[in-house]
Amino acid sequence: MNIVLLGAPGAGKGTQAARIIEAYGVAHISTGDILRASVAAGTPLGLEAKRYMDAGELVPDSVVIGLVKARLLEDDTKNGFILDGFPRTTAQAEALDNELEALGRSIEAAIAITVDPEVIVGRLTSRRTCRACGRITNASEGSVCTACGGELYQRDDDNETTVRNRLSVYEKSTAPLIDYYRGRGVLHVIDGDRPVDDVWADVRAVLEA
Numbered sequence: 304m305n306i307v308l309l310g311a312p313g314a315g316k317g318t319q320a321a322r323i324i325e326a327y328g329v330a331h332i333s334t335g336d337i338l339r340a341s342v343a344a345g346t347p348l349g350l351e352a353k354r355y356m357d358a359g360e361l362v363p364d365s366v367v368i369g370l371v372k373a374r375l376l377e378d379d380t381k382n383g384f385i386l387d388g389f390p391r392t393t394a395q396a397e398a399l400d401n402e403l404e405a406l407g408r409s410i411e412a413a414i415a416i417t418v419d420p421e422v423i424v425g426r427l428t429s430r431r432t433c434r435a436c437g438r439i440t441n442a443s444e445g446s447v448c449t450a451c452g453g454e455l456y457q458r459d460d461d462n463e464t465t466v467r468n469r470l471s472v473y474e475k476s477t478a479p480l481i482d483y484y485r486g487r488g489v490l491h492v493i494d495g496d497r498p499v500d501d502v503w504a505d506v507r508a509v510l511e512a
């Protein structure tokens with residue numbers, strides 16, 4: 304099962320990806336997570352990526368395409384993978400198709416999670432992530448993860464100015480991918496402005512159809 308998750312930042316891709324991984328045992332490929340790990344490790348790639356990320360801009364295609372190509376060669380992707388936050392441009396989608404074709408694989412489902420932009424601004428500016436277990440939660444939980452006791456932190460790019468820029472970058476560069484995958488006959492659109500369990504029920508229905 305090879306899946307692409309589409310949707311604006313804050314649409315709930317990461318939350319649904321976590322459930323898909325747990326339920327189906329597929330590999331998680333989140334370019335945002337890979338880039339944040341490079342930033343934290345202080346690698347040259349991380350240093351280059353950070354200035355784009357802090358501004359809410361896209362990291363250049365050549366950089367992220369290279370990361371995903373390398374990741375697709377890892378063994379755990381053989382039983383399927385979920386791409387979360389990639390592709391974000393038509394050039395990335397085309398590069399992905401070419402790479403998968405060379406590997407004898409293809410995308411079986413592209414799930415687009417849609418949420419009103421103003422709802423997203425509210426969600427992202429109050430989003431918190433656990434440093435220890437990676438769980439995504441909300442500022443109302445305070446500063447300690449109720450699941451593992453780890454520290455909850457706010458991502459550098461979850462401030463309102465950067466969030467609004469990320470949303471406009473999404474509209475311009477990434478939203479056209481909805482038509483790209485519709486054209487390939489693999490698109491499923493799910494309303495993400497509902498409780499997580501309701502969205503998950505629809506995601507599961509798509510994956511088990």
Ligand code: AMP
Binds near residue numbers: 359361460
């Ligand atoms: P995310 O965690 O998916 O919201 O990604 C955080 C930031 O990482 C984005 O705002 C971009 O700066 C960068 N990024 C993640 N994935 C990509 C991608 N596929 N193409 C370009 N930049 C990306």
